[in-house]
Amino acid sequence: MDPEKRPPPVSRRQFASVAAAAAAGFILTACGPKRLRELSRERLAALLEDLEKDYTKRFGTAVVVADTPPIEGVTFAYALDLSRCIGCRRCVYACVEENNQSRDPEVQWIRVLGMNKEKGIDFSESDPYYQPAEVPEEGHFYVPVACQQCRNAPCTKVCPTGATWTEPDGIVVIDYDWCVGCRYCMAACPYGARHFNWAEPTIPRDHLNTKTHYLGNRPRPKGVVEKCTFCIQRVRAGRYPACVEVCPVGARKFGNLLDPKSEIRYVIENKRVLVLKEELNTMPKFFYFYGT
Amino acid sequence: MSIVSQFPRFVAGSFRLVRRGNAAYWAWLAFLAVLIVSGALAFARQVSEGLVVTAMRDQVSWGFYIGNFTFLVGVAAAAVVLVIPAYIYDWKPIREIVIYGELLAVSAILMCLLFVLVDIGRPDRFWHLIPGLGHLNFPRSILAWDVLVLNIYFAINFVVATHILYRAFNGRHYDTRIVVPLVLLSIPMAVGIHTVTAFLFNGLAARPYWNSSILAPQFLASAFCSGPAILLILFQVLRRFTRFEIQDQAISKIAELMAYALFLNLFLHGAEAFKEYYSDTQHLLYTRYWFSGLGEHRTLVPYAWTAVALNLSAFLLFIIPAGRRHWVTLNLGCLATYAGCYIDKGMGLIIPGLTPDALGEIYEYVPSLTELRVAAGVFAVGFLVFTLMLKVAVPISLGEFQHEPDTGEAH
Numbered sequence: 001m002d003p004e005k006r007p008p009p010v011s012r013r014q015f016a017s018v019a020a021a022a023a024a025g026f027i028l029t030a031c032g033p034k035r036l037r038e039l040s041r042e043r044l045a046a047l048l049e050d051l052e053k054d055y056t057k058r059f060g061t062a063v064v065v066a067d068t069p070p071i072e073g074v075t076f077a078y079a080l081d082l083s084r085c086i087g088c089r090r091c092v093y094a095c096v097e098e099n100n101q102s103r104d105p106e107v108q109w110i111r112v113l114g115m116n117k118e119k120g121i122d123f124s125e126s127d128p129y130y131q132p133a134e135v136p137e138e139g140h141f142y143v144p145v146a147c148q149q150c151r152n153a154p155c156t157k158v159c160p161t162g163a164t165w166t167e168p169d170g171i172v173v174i175d176y177d178w179c180v181g182c183r184y185c186m187a188a189c190p191y192g193a194r195h196f197n198w199a200e201p202t203i204p205r206d207h208l209n210t211k212t213h214y215l216g217n218r219p220r221p222k223g224v225v226e227k228c229t230f231c232i233q234r235v236r237a238g239r240y241p242a243c244v245e246v247c248p249v250g251a252r253k254f255g256n257l258l259d260p261k262s263e264i265r266y267v268i269e270n271k272r273v274l275v276l277k278e279e280l281n282t283m284p285k286f287f288y289f290y291g292t
Numbered sequence: 293m294s295i296v297s298q299f300p301r302f303v304a305g306s307f308r309l310v311r312r313g314n315a316a317y318w319a320w321l322a323f324l325a326v327l328i329v330s331g332a333l334a335f336a337r338q339v340s341e342g343l344v345v346t347a348m349r350d351q352v353s354w355g356f357y358i359g360n361f362t363f364l365v366g367v368a369a370a371a372v373v374l375v376i377p378a379y380i381y382d383w384k385p386i387r388e389i390v391i392y393g394e395l396l397a398v399s400a401i402l403m404c405l406l407f408v409l410v411d412i413g414r415p416d417r418f419w420h421l422i423p424g425l426g427h428l429n430f431p432r433s434i435l436a437w438d439v440l441v442l443n444i445y446f447a448i449n450f451v452v453a454t455h456i457l458y459r460a461f462n463g464r465h466y467d468t469r470i471v472v473p474l475v476l477l478s479i480p481m482a483v484g485i486h487t488v489t490a491f492l493f494n495g496l497a498a499r500p501y502w503n504s505s506i507l508a509p510q511f512l513a514s515a516f517c518s519g520p521a522i523l524l525i526l527f528q529v530l531r532r533f534t535r536f537e538i539q540d541q542a543i544s545k546i547a548e549l550m551a552y553a554l555f556l557n558l559f560l561h562g563a564e565a566f567k568e569y570y571s572d573t574q575h576l577l578y579t580r581y582w583f584s585g586l587g588e589h590r591t592l593v594p595y596a597w598t599a600v601a602l603n604l605s606a607f608l609l610f611i612i613p614a615g616r617r618h619w620v621t622l623n624l625g626c627l628a629t630y631a632g633c634y635i636d637k638g639m640g641l642i643i644p645g646l647t648p649d650a651l652g653e654i655y656e657y658v659p660s661l662t663e664l665r666v667a668a669g670v671f672a673v674g675f676l677v678f679t680l681m682l683k684v685a686v687p688i689s690l691g692e693f694q695h696e697p698d699t700g701e702a703h
Contacts, residue, residue, distance in 0.1 A: 034420075035427055111651060113651060113652075122652075123651050126651065157432050157433065158432075158433050158435065158496075159429055160421060161427055162429040178420060179417075180413070180414050180421065181343075181412045181414045181417075182408075182435065183411075183412075183413070184433070186353040187493075187499065188498055189498060189650060190498035191651070192350070192351075192653075195350050196350060196353060196413065197342070198342055198343050199342040199344035200341075200342060222342045224413060280497045281497075
């Protein structure tokens with residue numbers, strides 16, 4: 001190392017004070033509530049401000065970390081029209097951009113399975129890596145799979161530290177600051193919806209979505225699990241998830257399950273609806289239907 | 293003399309004991325040290341770069357580490373095979389050697405905890421699992437149960453082993469008021485750690501290969517094979533290199549218990565295989581991946597059949613009384629049992645459970661060099677701790693290392 005570039009030596013006093021501050025901080029954190037879901041609004045706000053500063057410095061652009069709460073009387077649900085989906089994967093890429101998924105290594109919350117019409121919905125016959133010149137391919141149909149936001153979620157049940165839970169609006173979220181990365185939830189998920197940060201996630205500065213939510217698309221550290229949150233940062237502010245907006249054929253429907261006049265209720269009441277792996281009793285809030 | 297003044301002497305004396313040894317002893321320690329350093333370096337790289345340096349991916353999210361963890365929980369549980377006859381039936385020949393079963397359990401649990409630590413993505417956050425300091429999702433998460441029972445089992449065995457040795461060091465018999473209740477407690481705890489670990493997998497409906505109620509009994513059966521297999525070899529080593537006397541009767545008895553356990557293990561495997569193949573549902577996929585491969589994906593097939601062959605031959609060797617009395621067949625049987633159970637309970641349990649993944653994709657997992665090095669390091673830590681504990685325990689049980697009231701010196 002170039003001696004001139006060497007950082008100035010740390011004096012004994014400096015070291016002692018930093019160490020004491022760290023110890024005090026640790027004890028304070030250890031005694032108080034620790035998980036984000038247990039924090040008071042005030043402490044959460046202070047913590048999110050620190051996060052904003054940290055991200056802003058790291059990415060060189062102003063980042064907002066919102067804590068928009070769930071809306072009273074709203075339970076979100078999703079429906080996907082299998083007869084319309086053409087397998088273009090635009091939802092996959094829109095999701096990556098919107099939710100700040102790592103570009104290298106690649107993390108994708110939506111997995112589109114190419115299926116053979118002769119076989120029907122059969123995972124063991126599906127191909128997530130289909131790469132024809134043009135979609136849809138003759139004799140094929142497509143099943144995009146992301147988090148099914150189960151009402152009886154196996155993933156939240158198994159988490160040893162309670163780092164993942166279902167919010168009052170039905171969205172299953174993860175506390176990225178509390179997850180220990182044991183991946184038990186990934187073993188428990190029947191839909192392969194949970195993804196692990198095997199390495200430090202990388203997002204190019206100019207691709208960062210600066211509008212984030214603390215339970216959703218804020219940048220994640222390595223070694224923790226992440227998944228689809230129905231675009232919590234958008235839907236709690238009254239917008240559609242990014243995948244719904246981008247879908248070129250309108251195969252994706254989203255809305256409030258508790259509102260009898262919502263589009264999602266219309267689909268469930270009037271179309272041929274199914275959920276994946278129904279026999280596991282996970283009770284997904286993500287429905288598939290045949291619109292035509 | 294009070295325990296306050298005597299215990300440090302016991303510790304100091306133990307230190308002197310482990311510092312003494314012949315060339316073979318030091319060569320063994322040096323070998324373990326090399327493995328530990330290599331493992332530590334690999335682990336340091338894994339911490340700085342992330343678990344990307346392993347071969348695990350989203351499809352196969354658990355691998356070699358969790359496989360070893362599962363196997364070693366079984367080894368730890370097997371201490372009770374010795375404890376049950378020793379204490380309940382007061383069967384003298386085994387009673388003398390039960391202390392080694394307990395030390396093995398302590399080392400095995402230590403390795404288990406290390407394997408979990410190296411597997412998690414954020415080892416810096418392990419304290420999140422400590423009740424009070426962090427938040428343990430008890431009783432909902434079976435992993436939370438596992439954390440509790442493993443630590444309690446560790447504590448029980450550690451206390452019992454230390455107490456017996458400390459009392460022996462002072463030339464006194466151990467206190468039955470302490471030992472007997474703890475040993476009696478350790479029996480359900482041993483069954484408990486294994487059952488809970490089985491339930492860890494068993495409770496996941498997403499993985500049909502694990503979601504079978506035969507898993508917990510099968511775990512116990514295989515534990516009662518692999519644990520004693522290690523101990524039998526260890527006893528012969530001790531008998532050869534120290535003045536320690538272990539009666540042939542004791543060894544033959546343990547081998548006989550193993551024969552029954554081997555049969556039960558094979559029977560339960562057979563029952564599971566029958567159900568899978570005869571009913572021939574979509575869930576057969578995972579068993580097929582293990583035994584015959586899926587298409588060109590056949591990485592695990594040789595291991596599967598090796599395990600079957602090893603377990604079968606071990607059973608045949610041990611079911612014949614002459615086979616477990618002759619030292620060649622006895623040791624061959626032990627090695628076959630150990631290797632068979634290691635394949636079966638390690639990779640053979642974890643990998644087919646996750647292959648194909650939940651959405652049907654086949655990712656063929658083969659551990660990376662980093663994983664092998666870290667795992668070898670963890671095993672070396674376990675063997676090191678076990679060796680050092682034996683180094684103290686053997687002279688104490690032989691009465692060679694005892695506190696002398698006058699001088700306080702060990703001789």
